Amino acid sequence: MSEKIGVYVCHCGTNIAGTVDVEDVAKWAAEQLKHRGVVIARDYKFMCSSLGQELIQKDIQELGLTRVVVAACSPHLHERTFRTACKNAGLNPYLCELVSIREQCSWIHADKVVGTEKSKAILSGGVERVIWHEALEPLRVPIHPATLVVGGGIAGIQAALEIADAGFPVIMVEREPSIGGHMAQFDKTFPTLDCSACILTPKMVDVGNHPNIKLLSWAEVTKVDGYVGNFQVVVKQKARCVVTELCTGCGICVEKCPKKVVDDVFEAGLGKRKAIYTPFPQAVPKYPVLDRENCTYFIKGTCKACEKFCPTGAIDFNQKDEYLQFDVGQIILATGWELFDVRRIPQYGYGRLPNVLTSLEFERLSNAAGPTGGKIVMKDGVTAPKSVGIVHCVGSRDKNYNAYCSSICCMQSLKFAHLVHERTGAEVHNFYIDIRTPSKGYEEFYQRLLEEGTHFVRGKVADITNSVRLPGEEGKLVIQVEDTLIGKQRRIPVDMVILSAGLEPRHDTKEVARLFGLSCSADGWMIERHPKLDPVATMTDGIMIAGCLQGPKDIPASVAQGAAAAARVVGKIQQKEISIEPVRATVNQDKCSGCRICNNLCPFNAILYHEDRMVSEVNPALCQGCGTCVAACPAGAITGTGFSNEQVLAQIEGLLMLNVKRMETIPA
Amino acid sequence: MTDTFEPTIIGFTCNWCSYRAADMAGTARIKYAPNVRLIRLMCSGRLDPTFVLKAFASGADGVLVSGCHPGDCHYVEQNYKAMRRFYLIKRLLAQMGIEPGRIKLLWASAAEGAILANEINKFTEEVRALGPLHWNPTQGIEAPAHAQPLVEVTA
Numbered sequence: 001m002s003e004k005i006g007v008y009v010c011h012c013g014t015n016i017a018g019t020v021d022v023e024d025v026a027k028w029a030a031e032q033l034k035h036r037g038v039v040i041a042r043d044y045k046f047m048c049s050s051l052g053q054e055l056i057q058k059d060i061q062e063l064g065l066t067r068v069v070v071a072a073c074s075p076h077l078h079e080r081t082f083r084t085a086c087k088n089a090g091l092n093p094y095l096c097e098l099v100s101i102r103e104q105c106s107w108i109h110a111d112k113v114v115g116t117e118k119s120k121a122i123l124s125g126g127v128e129r130v131i132w133h134e135a136l137e138p139l140r141v142p143i144h145p146a147t148l149v150v151g152g153g154i155a156g157i158q159a160a161l162e163i164a165d166a167g168f169p170v171i172m173v174e175r176e177p178s179i180g181g182h183m184a185q186f187d188k189t190f191p192t193l194d195c196s197a198c199i200l201t202p203k204m205v206d207v208g209n210h211p212n213i214k215l216l217s218w219a220e221v222t223k224v225d226g227y228v229g230n231f232q233v234v235v236k237q238k239a240r241c242v243v244t245e246l247c248t249g250c251g252i253c254v255e256k257c258p259k260k261v262v263d264d265v266f267e268a269g270l271g272k273r274k275a276i277y278t279p280f281p282q283a284v285p286k287y288p289v290l291d292r293e294n295c296t297y298f299i300k301g302t303c304k305a306c307e308k309f310c311p312t313g314a315i316d317f318n319q320k321d322e323y324l325q326f327d328v329g330q331i332i333l334a335t336g337w338e339l340f341d342v343r344r345i346p347q348y349g350y351g352r353l354p355n356v357l358t359s360l361e362f363e364r365l366s367n368a369a370g371p372t373g374g375k376i377v378m379k380d381g382v383t384a385p386k387s388v389g390i391v392h393c394v395g396s397r398d399k400n401y402n403a404y405c406s407s408i409c410c411m412q413s414l415k416f417a418h419l420v421h422e423r424t425g426a427e428v429h430n431f432y433i434d435i436r437t438p439s440k441g442y443e444e445f446y447q448r449l450l451e452e453g454t455h456f457v458r459g460k461v462a463d464i465t466n467s468v469r470l471p472g473e474e475g476k477l478v479i480q481v482e483d484t485l486i487g488k489q490r491r492i493p494v495d496m497v498i499l500s501a502g503l504e505p506r507h508d509t510k511e512v513a514r515l516f517g518l519s520c521s522a523d524g525w526m527i528e529r530h531p532k533l534d535p536v537a538t539m540t541d542g543i544m545i546a547g548c549l550q551g552p553k554d555i556p557a558s559v560a561q562g563a564a565a566a567a568r569v570v571g572k573i574q575q576k577e578i579s580i581e582p583v584r585a586t587v588n589q590d591k592c593s594g595c596r597i598c599n600n601l602c603p604f605n606a607i608l609y610h611e612d613r614m615v616s617e618v619n620p621a622l623c624q625g626c627g628t629c630v631a632a633c634p635a636g637a638i639t640g641t642g643f644s645n646e647q648v649l650a651q652i653e654g655l656l657m658l659n660v661k662r663m664e665t666i667p668a
Numbered sequence: 669m670t671d672t673f674e675p676t677i678i679g680f681t682c683n684w685c686s687y688r689a690a691d692m693a694g695t696a697r698i699k700y701a702p703n704v705r706l707i708r709l710m711c712s713g714r715l716d717p718t719f720v721l722k723a724f725a726s727g728a729d730g731v732l733v734s735g736c737h738p739g740d741c742h743y744v745e746q747n748y749k750a751m752r753r754f755y756l757i758k759r760l761l762a763q764m765g766i767e768p769g770r771i772k773l774l775w776a777s778a779a780e781g782a783i784l785a786n787e788i789n790k791f792t793e794e795v796r797a798l799g800p801l802h803w804n805p806t807q808g809i810e811a812p813a814h815a816q817p818l819v820e821v822t823a
């Protein structure tokens with residue numbers, strides 16, 4: 001055996017050492033795997049620490065190790081760490097193998113004997129495998145300087161502006177007619193109560209005017225090909241029926257359009273818009289969109305009022321959906337959230353009882369630019385409520401709906417309490433499970449509300465009803481709740497109820513994730529690369545996530561993520577080239593029989609067939625390294641670097657060297 | 669310890685979904701059967717039938733093949749190819765006298781740690797019920813009793 005293998009077993013504090021006798025594993029490797037080339041085996045408290053890494057590096061230099069096996073956590077966490085450590089000590093990084101005895105052993109077993117024996121098996125699999133590793137060089141590919149940003153809410157806006165300001169091109173794709181996202185619907189933002197439009201619209205305008213940003217609204221991404229540095233995306237530009245080159249955004253068409261439609265998106269169903277519309281006056285871009293599903297001309301064949309009155313002749317009923325193609329180097333997804341459907345809790349009466357509102361409806365109701373001009377009134381449109389109940393955690397922190405905390409609803413409910421109190425003088429009751437105000441300035445805002453005289457009732461609302469049981473309940477909405485602080489059932493009559501519904505992933509998050517090759521958590525939010533250390537990257541290189549699609553969060557956190565994702569993107573663009581894992585397939589042309597079985601298996605069309613020589617060849621720039629062709633070639637002519645047959649077969653042998661069967665004979 | 673037979677199972681997982689499901693199960697500290705040892709492949713499409721034969725030949729009693737859900741493969745559609753291959757392998761094994769119940773295909777997304785753990789528990793029990801395999805292809809195919817008719821044909 002010519003290889004000199006170093007084995008390093010990590011305690012990970014007690015994470016591994018608690019259920020695995022790490023010293024025994026190391027000792028066993030030193031003795032029992034000696035004949036396989038193991039020249040040194042050590043255990044250490046934290047292998048990933050700089051001291052742990054130095055231990056390896058010292059051995060590489062002093063003992064002349066040619067292979068390294070680290071038994072520690074998942075390779076998804078620290079493979080790079082240990083490879084880099086090896087590289088810095090002069091060993092090719094791909095000659096290092098990290099095997100997981102934490103996620104796949106210590107954390108999932110309770111019995112130390114079982115854990116120790118299984119760790120030995122896993123380790124010996126790694127040792128057998130590493131013998132077959134080859135020195136590899138990462139592939140260098142040029143990175144396209146353009147970035148695609150999907151979703152024009154505050155997170156996407158921030159990301160786009162940061163990148164564009166750094167001097168690089170951005171293509172922003174927004175599904176709605178205007179960017180702005182949910183923030184554009186709000187009147188005031190907690191905890192400072194500054195006007196949402198005042199802080200948002202300048203940023204929207206910057207996006208619209210930025211020479212480095214190409215803004216496509218009323219558009220969606222339909223196809224994504226390629227990989228980090230070189231993605232090809234197809235964007236469907238839905239027909240606006242407005243020629244943007246001619247349109248000045250004067251709004252005469254909107255004014256003249258006779259068809260009114262309930263606006264379920266921007267006005268949350270509380271207001272109306274026209275069939276040709278911009279969702280709100282400060283919309284960016286300023287060009288309206290003709291909603292073909294509701295337009296009288298498209299339904300009945302007559303009308304064309306907009307066309308008649310447009311001073312620049314910008315209306316074009318014949319416009320077709322267009323598919324535009326772009327090359328981009330990286331992608332940031334910022335598609336945001338959707339409101340929990342409060343109809344799923346029928347006992348809260350939404351849809352049945354007229355003055356029960358969702359939080360988004362209340363945002364529009366209290367918005368100075370909303371359907372009532374910011375007057376907080378009941379369904380009759382004139383009467384101000386004398387008492388208002390605000391229900392926290394609707395659909396959140398409840399196993400029947402969403403188990404998670406939506407994180408913003410407490411603050412948003414406090415904001416509403418303040419607005420109601422300030423504008424109507426009404427008595428306000430907030431019903432909460434716990435008040436959660438963990439960010440900067442939030443607790444202070446809560447204290448302010450307490451001083452303003454808002455009543456806080458701790459308890460989960462059971463029922464909201466209009467059936468009268470007690471005097472004083474006539475014509476009221478009665479909130480039935482157990483006040484857990486005084487241990488009593490209470491019935492509190494109010495004029496208006498606001499349901500602070502939770503944040504949910506967009507209904508199509510799964511499809512979007514699939515389109516971009518990402519994953520969603522069990523709750524449906526997109527999964528970040530690491531929950532603590534890498535919250536904006538994803539497992540797919542070159543694709544970042546920012547804002548609420550990763551999980552519920554407030555505006556400051558969404559902005560921070562947008563900026564963080566942008567920083568990552570810019571950092572990569574500035575390197576001009578990126579290195580990618582050299583996991584690729586190659587055809588040994590001497591062995592290839594030209595059967596062409598592999599040709600159709602590759603989803604990236606990476607395999608080309610040379611008619612003249614009758615052999616196949618893999619284009620390494622297109623190959624993504626899935627290995628399907630490697631497994632299929634009947635001539636065994638294709639090798640997959642990093643995952644070669646030899647490596648996998650050796651690992652199987654290693655894993656089975658010690659069998660669980662034998663564990664029984666080992667005394668506990 | 670008990671004297672029940674503890675099967676050994678080799679599990680092939682793809683890098684993107686099912687290996688991550690295993691990571692997820694670990695992070696969530698879900699306790700499950702220690703009988704499975706995982707091998708990470710980039711994609712379930714990488715599964716070479718020889719890997720399965722090698723595992724059985726080297727002493728495994730069961731083989732688990734796991735990848736992303738249909739439609740979720742990181743390489744577009746390679747898990748469909750893995751599925752086609754899986755049924756082929758199953759037939760091949762049957763012809764060699766290895767019970768089809770010793771190999772299992774499982775789709776698990778990165779979020780499905782609990783499902784993966786649960787399925788591994790179930791599969792472990794199924795394989796335990798089948799008993800040890802003791803298959804040694806180098807000694808011909810006569811080893812398992814249920815392979816006798818085949819042995820007669822080839823003998």
Ligand SMILES: Cc1cc2nc3c(=O)[nH]c(=O)nc-3n(C[C@H](O)[C@H](O)[C@H](O)COP(=O)(O)OP(=O)(O)OC[C@H]3O[C@@H](n4cnc5c(N)ncnc54)[C@H](O)[C@@H]3O)c2cc1C
Pocket residue numbers: 150151152153154155156173174175176178179180181182183186188189190191219220221334335336337338359360363408412415506512546547548549553554555556558
């Ligand atoms: C009632 C309420 C009040 C709130 N008030 C406050 C507050 O006062 N202060 C505060 O800090 N936070 C507040 N929040 C939280 C705040 O709304 C979020 O933090 C913020 O909206 C997150 O921004 P985002 O960009 O991630 O998502 P979004 O605002 O949801 O924006 C996402 C954008 O992506 C677009 N999009 C979606 N899917 C696609 C697709 N497939 N293709 C293209 N485009 C797509 C959408 O149209 C949208 O424009 C409140 C939340 C609620 C429910």
Ligand code: SF4
Pocket residue numbers: 587591592593594595596597598599615616632633634635636637638
């Ligand atoms: S499958 Fe193998 S032998 Fe057939 S064409 Fe491809 S590389 Fe050549």
Ligand code: SF4
Pocket residue numbers: 584585601602603604605606607618622623624625626627628629630
């Ligand atoms: S490994 Fe083979 S099938 Fe997979 S991407 Fe590369 S060339 Fe295509």
Ligand code: FES
Pocket residue numbers: 682683684685686710711712713734735736740741742743746747
């Ligand atoms: S990457 Fe998981 S099955 Fe292909």
